[in-house]
Amino acid sequence: MNNNGINATEIARLAGVSRSTVSRVINNYANVPPETRRKVMEIIRRHRYVPNMSAQVLAGKKTKTIGLFMIEKGHVSADIISNMLLASVIESASMHGYYVLTHIIRGNCDSDSISGVKDIFYQRRIDGGLFIGATNDEPFIEELVAEGFWVATVDQSFEGREEPNRMVADLNNETGMRLAVSHLAELNHREIGHVSGDLNRYSGPAKLEGFRKAMAHCGLTVREDWIMPGGFHETNGYDAIRTFLASGKRLPTAIVMANDSVAFGAIRALKEHGIEVPRDISIIGFDDHALSARFQPPLTTLRVDFAGVLEQLTTSLIQHIEQKAFGAEKFTASTQFITRDSCQSI
Numbered sequence: 001m002n003n004n005g006i007n008a009t010e011i012a013r014l015a016g017v018s019r020s021t022v023s024r025v026i027n028n029y030a031n032v033p034p035e036t037r038r039k040v041m042e043i044i045r046r047h048r049y050v051p052n053m054s055a056q057v058l059a060g061k062k063t064k065t066i067g068l069f070m071i072e073k074g075h076v077s078a079d080i081i082s083n084m085l086l087a088s089v090i091e092s093a094s095m096h097g098y099y100v101l102t103h104i105i106r107g108n109c110d111s112d113s114i115s116g117v118k119d120i121f122y123q124r125r126i127d128g129g130l131f132i133g134a135t136n137d138e139p140f141i142e143e144l145v146a147e148g149f150w151v152a153t154v155d156q157s158f159e160g161r162e163e164p165n166r167m168v169a170d171l172n173n174e175t176g177m178r179l180a181v182s183h184l185a186e187l188n189h190r191e192i193g194h195v196s197g198d199l200n201r202y203s204g205p206a207k208l209e210g211f212r213k214a215m216a217h218c219g220l221t222v223r224e225d226w227i228m229p230g231g232f233h234e235t236n237g238y239d240a241i242r243t244f245l246a247s248g249k250r251l252p253t254a255i256v257m258a259n260d261s262v263a264f265g266a267i268r269a270l271k272e273h274g275i276e277v278p279r280d281i282s283i284i285g286f287d288d289h290a291l292s293a294r295f296q297p298p299l300t301t302l303r304v305d306f307a308g309v310l311e312q313l314t315t316s317l318i319q320h321i322e323q324k325a326f327g328a329e330k331f332t333a334s335t336q337f338i339t340r341d342s343c344q345s346i
Contacts, residue, residue, distance in 0.1 A: 006047050014047075015040045026123065041119055048122075065099040066317060067129035069117055071138075072104060081259075081287060081306065085132055085154070088307045092314035101126055114140050121149050127321045128152070130314065136202040152317040154310070155203045162328050167320065169313040170332045173203060176302040177210030178217060179337045180256045180284045183300070185218040187345040189254040189282060193226030195240045195266060197258035203232075207258055207286070226252045230262055237265030245273055253346055254282035260289035260301055267295075267342075282343035298340035309333035 008026075012019045017036060024032050025040040032040075043049075068089050070082065090100045101120070105113045120126055121144055128150030134141055136157050145151050145166050152167040161168075184192055194211045197204035208227070215222045228244050230236040237257060244251070257263040263285035267277050277283050277297055285292060285301035292299040312331040319325035 006049050008049075011040065011043055011047070011049055014043050038115070041115070045118070045122060062127050062321065063125065064097060065101055065126045066093055066314075066321075067117070067120060067126040068100050068102045069129060069131045070102070070104045071107065071131065071133035071135075081261075081289060082132075084290075085306055085310055088310040089130060089314050092311045093318065096315065096318045098127075098318055118144065121147075128317050130154070130317055133201065135200050136205075150317060150320050152313050154313065155201070155206075157202055157206075164327045165320065167313055167316045167329045168331070169309045170330060171203060171304055171306075171309070172333045172335050173206040174210035174213065176286055176304070176335045177207055177256065178214040179302060179335065180286070181211065181214035181218055181220070183337060183339070184254045184256070184282060184284065184343065185220065187254075187282065187343060189252075189346060190220055191223070191226070191252040191254070192220060193223070193228065193252040193255040195228045195230040195237055195255060195257050195262055197262070198231045199229075201232075204258065211256060223252070225249055226255075228255075230258055232259055232262065234261045234265035234268075237262035237267075238269045239265070241266045241269035245269070251275070251281055254284070254343065256284045257286060259287045260285035260292045260299055261287075263299055263301075263342075264289075264291075264295060277342050278344040284343060288338055292338075293340065297342045300340045300342045301338050303336040303338050305334045305336075 008022045009019055012022045015022070017040060021032065021036065022040055025037050068086065070086065072082065086102065093100045103113065103117060105117065117129075118140060121129065129144070130152040131138070131141055132154045134153055134156060141151060141153065145163050148165055150165050152169070154169045155171045156168050181192060192215065194208065196208050199205050199208070212222055228240040230240040240262075255266065257266060263283055267283060270277060270281065275281060283299070285299045286304075288301045288303035289299075292301050309331050316325060316329050316331070
């Protein structure tokens, strides 16, 4: 019997299955029909049943494992920054004697993966979880926080959220945008556009708002037709510029991109139309991708200390698990402006 007054035998009765089937579901055996697995897990969640295998964990013994969950529809293996984030978490956790269980969630429509991740928490197979790529209000993450699990997220808003089991890493988008726009203003640019990131994720609207504030700070006017919808991948930058050029509208003299990958795609689209960077237009990236210094032209950008802030976030998560730290925490990444050859004065 567990601390909610229900045992595995009762779970089996409610689900209309055998006790051994419940055991196979709990232990994540593959030979359970999907519908049976869903039915059993729904009853386990409804009654907040904690399997006996987790009793030692509840009594104070840790699994010494954290979950690392990347929410990404594309191919993570092809993205250098995503791989660097993953490696930073794994390395930091290892330094504290923790293992890392990793999983990729293919967006908020990937219900099977989301259900599986929740089960990992409910079954106490991990002591806490770190999420990268979540939207600002990801319902299943909010559910985990409300249930009291240790949760760390990258690049989400912290406003109004003071739960003691929540940790957040802020990638300092507003500061980065101010540095970018100020640099262009110093080069006498007055007509500046922005290719936005994914507006369903915090970083997208945060960068857009940071761009608007930076323009106001420099006394410059934002033209809404120069705010181009994009995303965080190279194809998003390529498509944004192609779509804009097809509209026949006049380009600004400079554009600040959501990140360097978007800038790569945008520059490729501009070149296809005979528009040279920086001769005809100046481009600034964001993040300092590993290829940015070798790109043609070498990309002016904002270097974000991803490794440093991920190390802080991972360490904080583990310290909370170990009860060496208490209360909600927020970490802000440091940024550095990197001047290369993709901008020139006018």
